[in-house]
Amino acid sequence: MNAIPTTFIVQGTLWLLGLFSVLTWTLIVAKAFQAWRASARNRSWAKAFWAASTFQAAAQVEGASSPAGRLAQAGFDALRRADESGAQDLEHSWSRHDLLERHLRQQIQNERRSLEAGLAVLASIGSTAPFVGLFGTVFGIIHALTAITRSASASIDVVAGPIGEALVATGIGIAVAVPAVLAYNFFVRRVKATLGDLDAFATDFVTLAQRAGFRVHGAARAPQPVRQTTAEAFA
Structure with a gap:
């Protein structure tokens, strides 16, 4: 292998x-x-929700922009649809309690997918970047050995440049991996904490719905899509 392709590999x-x-x-x-x-x-939505005078009044609190608000809206819409539907098939054979819990679980999973979007990329970069750096290091050393062979000399002038490139590749690989791993661990903890809060709120919501007889007045709203961020494009 000659020096030119090896140099291109290191630069690449x-x-x-x-x-x-x-x-x-x-x-x-x-x-x-x-x-x-x-x-x-x-926080803003929860303050308005818990300030509502009744369960019916809480159903009118707009929450499409927050995960907890979307969760509550999914629950309210499930109860509204249960009132509006008179069908007698498997889809509508659930009790109101079971129907509400099913829709809340589905919405929590939707929020989980949104919150976890992009984390797989961080994990992949964190685990592969050091090896990519080592890959460059290997070819940098090959370049150095090739230079020694051509010049029949192992002087510092011959090997310093290629070895320096090799060390730079290793250092950059580690420098890229460290923030990716730290960020991944941080955001995984944040996701777990957020999902724990949503689970706790879902339990409270079911309790409030039970006190209201699993009924809520008003027409069902159109389902609110989960908004995506730039990071979610890499999911």
């Missing part, structure tokens, strides 16, 4: 690691904004 490895770094920090910023926005909107 460095560019790939640079791309990984840009992607990592883009996801970190996007997921941090998503987590902050979800937390702030949950």
Whole structure:
């Protein structure tokens, strides 16, 4: 293997690691904004929800922009549809209690998918970036050995450049992996905490619905899609 392809491989490895770094920090910023926005909107919506005088009044609180609000809306819509539907088939054979719990579980899974979007990319970068750096290191050493063979000399002038490139590739690989792994662990903990809060609220919601006889007045609203962020495009 001659020196020119080897050099191109090392340079390509460095560019790939640079791309990984840009992607990592883009996801970190996007997921941090998503987590902050979800937390702030949950607090705002929960304050309005628990300030409502009755369960029926709480159904009118707009919450499409927050995970907890969408969860509550899914529950209210399930109860409304149960009132409006007179069909007698398997889809509508659930008791109101079971129907409500099923829709709440489905909405929690929808929120989970939204919150976890992009985390697989962070995990992949964190686990592969050091090996990509080592890949560049190997070819950097091959370049150094080739240079020694051609010049029949192992002087510092001959090997310093290729060995330096090899060490840079290893260092960049580690530098890219560390923030990706730390960010992945942080956001996984945030997702678990958010889902725990949603599970707790779902339990409270079922209790409130039971006190209201599993009935809520008003027409069902159109289902609200889960909004995506930049990070979710990489799911």
